[in-house]
Amino acid sequence: MSKGRVTVVDIARAAGVSKSTVSLVLQSSPLVNEATRAKVTAVIRDLGYVYNRGAANLRQSASSRIIGIVVNDLTNSFFAELAVGMDMVMQSAGYVQFLSNSAESVDRQREVIASMREHGISGLILSPARGTEAADLKPLVASGIPVLAVVRNVVGAKVSTLFSDNYAGAMDAVGHLIGLGHRRIAFLGGMANTTVFAERTAGWRDALNKAGIPASDDLVIASTASRAGGVAAVERALQLPEPPTAALCFNDAAAFGVCDGLRAKGKEPGRDFGVVGFDDVIEAETAVPALTTVSVDPQGMGRRAAQMLLKQINAGRAEPEAIVNSVRLVVRESCGAGGNGGARRMLA
Amino acid sequence: MSKGRVTVVDIARAAGVSKSTVSLVLQSSPLVNEATRAKVTAVIRDLGYVYNRGAANLRQSASSRIIGIVVNDLTNSFFAELAVGMDMVMQSAGYVQFLSNSAESVDRQREVIASMREHGISGLILSPARGTEAADLKPLVASGIPVLAVVRNVVGAKVSTLFSDNYAGAMDAVGHLIGLGHRRIAFLGGMANTTVFAERTAGWRDALNKAGIPASDDLVIASTASRAGGVAAVERALQLPEPPTAALCFNDAAAFGVCDGLRAKGKEPGRDFGVVGFDDVIEAETAVPALTTVSVDPQGMGRRAAQMLLKQINAGRAEPEAIVNSVRLVVRESCGAGGNGGARRMLA
DNA sequence: GCAGATAATTGGATCGTTCCAAATTTGTCA
DNA sequence: TGACAAATTTGGAACGATCCAATTATCTGC
Structure with missing residues (x-):
């Protein structure tokens, strides 16, 4: 009764069989x-037996059915939606996940990964904190635990990766703005010297060049990749001698901030200024104006990441693979293309 | 070498001591x-030894240093910030957490809790899915695992609780709107027949009654507790024969939706209509207009929840305690009290 | 140099499950 | 009924750490 937890031996005794038989029942063996x-x-x-x-997991075979997920924010x-996508797949696969936030701190990230390792995770999905080095993941991959880097990369690390097609997405978005008649198109928000930032600005630059429009460096205004960062960036943009009439923003959070900042200056996003985001977070659709954005489908990407990792875990020892998640421009209202053909109006 | 993982015995052999000594070193014993x-x-x-x-945890003493967190959305x-707050405390305490999303499904919730239990969590923090019953938590509490219900309650369950003071918060918010001169104040968004909804509307009602203003039922417009729900609710509110001039919203997400809906109808929140939210999510401060809201401080609440649970885990067997997290009204711009005393202007 | 104390170390036995080889039961057919 | 195969069941030895009781090394003071 109260003598601690119920074990297979207790079950065996009560059912009049051996513990081996109970074990076989537990794993629904046909024997x-x-x-x-x-x-x-x-x-x-x-x-009221609870499987332990x-x-x-003590026996060296068989996986723990635990994976680790560490995101930077x-x-x-x-990232919350990314995590939710992963959670869905893991739940259906009968896995549980340790889920932690590194808050962009490589130290916290290191500690939390170490802790997860002690608890025997059979795989790790990591959206690395800024400044993560290949060495941080070395022991993990050396011990044969599949690691998948998502969203951001870790230079030099021999791990699988799943990134979105930042370059193509930015190209498309800027191309769309050009098609609407814009000529001065800024790139707002995001921390410079990250790979994602480099890829998105490269797409921005090449789209402009392709259209024969000079891509001037002062139209690239970095800041944090947050709502507050967007406000700050657009403020600076509007103070330029020749201010932009539209912008591709680093991500949706920044794009919302840009909308806020525009309103604070008496400009209505979508009417007086074209705004395009990146990510397609859930609020993008219901915001006013609805945000035109490059849809990354974070939940879908999370599901895909989880599937990739599970595949690697089941495969035993697989070579790292690199997958890019294609993106697609979702035209809504904030770019000014909202049905009434009003885009050119902004340029008056 | 490649003969599986390194164990204490390997360390012992290599260091020329016994495994017992290695064990003592691992727990930094003074002996x-x-x-x-x-x-x-x-x-x-x-x-490259990794502690297992x-x-x-096999030995029946000592806790697993794993806790479970399950949130409904x-x-x-x-909830994301709530989780981040918990994560902070857990990380510092050397714990890891299973973190899962029930997506308001009691089935998923049941499964995920069962799974966490098999993995040996030493405590659980649950923001219950709608429809959770005391029976769902019965086995867990019966086995002596501390359970803490946050945000929402589970009627009849003998678990610790941490809720915010919904009634007082709503009272304060509505009192503030009344002080600004409003007389027709709606309650917008949120799912009716939840405890949180009941508490917040009770605060709304009593504040109106206290001021001698009749609290008419058609000013309470339920919907989902999301941005989309806010849009829908304010649309209906504005179609009333005598439309409100201000509203307390179920939560910040709904409040942002209400702002969107107002703009869609050509009304500027904070100038033409007073909007107050509930929660004080991180975007509330940087939104335009900045959202006046009842600050629950989700991260702080998460930290507090984590501390409560850890305390109970360490205490061995503690009686369930019920704590209410006090809230405070943060006046920003969306209520119309933004410095320029413009509140009464809306009523012209 | 030796008793007595203290410091440091060490073999098992144990936790709850899985897995293997071996044992037992049941079934089939001549 | 006996021989053989197939179907079930079962002890015990892992897995990797902890903990207790017992042992051995080191230190006192005289």
Whole structure:
């Protein structure tokens, strides 16, 4: 009764079989007789038995059915949705996940990964904190645990990757703004000297060049990749001698900030200024004006990441693979293309 | 070498001591000689030893240093921040957390809790899915695992609770709007027949009654507790024969939706209509207009929840406690009190 | 140099499961 | 009924750490 937890031995005794048989029932082996199985199952229910996965994991075979997920900023809805996507797949696959936030601190990230490792994760999905080095992941990959870097990369690390097609997405978005008649198009928000920033600005630059428009460096205004960062960036943009009439923003959070900043200056986003975001977070659709944005589908990307990792775990030892998640421009209202053909109006 | 993982026995052999000594070193016991400790520590580093917590947890004493967190909607930034707050405390305390999203499904919630239990969590923080019953938590509490319900309650469950003071917060918010001169104040958004909804509308009603203003039921417009729900609710509100001039919204997400809906109808929130939210999510401060809201401080609440749970885990067997997290009205711009005393202007 | 204390170390036995080889039961057919 | 195969069941030895009781090394003071 109160003598600690119920174990297979207790079940065995109560059902009048051996612990081996109980074990076979637990893993629904076809070897056991139906009558026995029924009897054991009943006893398991009656005694309120709880399977002890920790004990099972002791034997060096079989995976722990635990994976680790570490993201750099869970308060950003992009990452929250990414996590939700992963959670869905993991739940259906019968896995549980340690989920932690590194808050852009490589130290916290290192600690939390170490802790997860001690608990025996069989795989790790990491959206690395800024400044993560290949060495940080070395021991993990050396011990044969599949690691998947998402969203951002870790230079030199031999891990699988899943990134979105930042370059193509930015190209498309800027191309669309050019098609609407814009000639001075800024790139607002985001921390410079990150790979993602470099890729998105490269797309911005090449789209302008392709259209024969000079891509002037003062139209690239970095800041934090947040709502507050967007406000700050657009403020500076509007103070330029020749201010832009539209902008591709580093991400949706920054884009919302840009909208806020425009309104604070008496300009209505979508009418007086074209705004395009990046990510397509859930609020993008319902915001006013609805945000035109490069849809990365964070939940979908999360699901895909989870599937990739599970595949690698099941495959035993697979070579790292690099996948780019294609993106697509979702035209809504904030770019000024909202049905009434009003884009050119802004340029008057 | 490649013969599986490195264990205490390997360390012991390499360092020329017994596994018991290695174990003592691992738990930094004062019993071991400094020289020995140094030698063992060096070997541990050299061989790349990884502590196997699962093995240690087998012995019935000692906690697993794992807790479970299950929230009903991680895509809502309120819960994401709540989770981040918990994560902070847990990380510092040397715990890791399973973090999962129930997406308001009691089935998923049940499964994920069962799974966490098999993995040996030593405590659970739950923001319950709608429809959670006391029976769902019964086995968990019966086995002596501390459970803490946050944000929402589970009627009849003998667990600790941490809720925000919904009634007082709503009272304050509505009182403030009345002070600004409003007489027709709506309550917008949120799912009716939840406890939180009942508490907030009760505060709304009593504040109106206290001021001698009749609290008419058609001013309470329920919908989902999301941005989209806010848009829908304010649309209906503005179609009333005698439309409101201000509103307390169920939460910040709904409040942002209300702002969107107002703009869609050509009304500027904060100037033409007073809007007050509830939660004080991170975007509330930087939105335009900055959202006046009842600050629950989700991160702080998360930290507090984590501390409560840890306390109970360490206390061994503590009685469930019920704590209400006090809230405070943060006056920003969306209510129309933004410095220029313009509130009464809306009523002209 | 030796008793007595203190410091440091060490073999098992144990936790709850899985897995293997071996044992037992049941079934089939001549 | 006996021989053989197939279907079930079962002890015990892992897995990797902890903890207790017992042992050995080191230190006192005289």
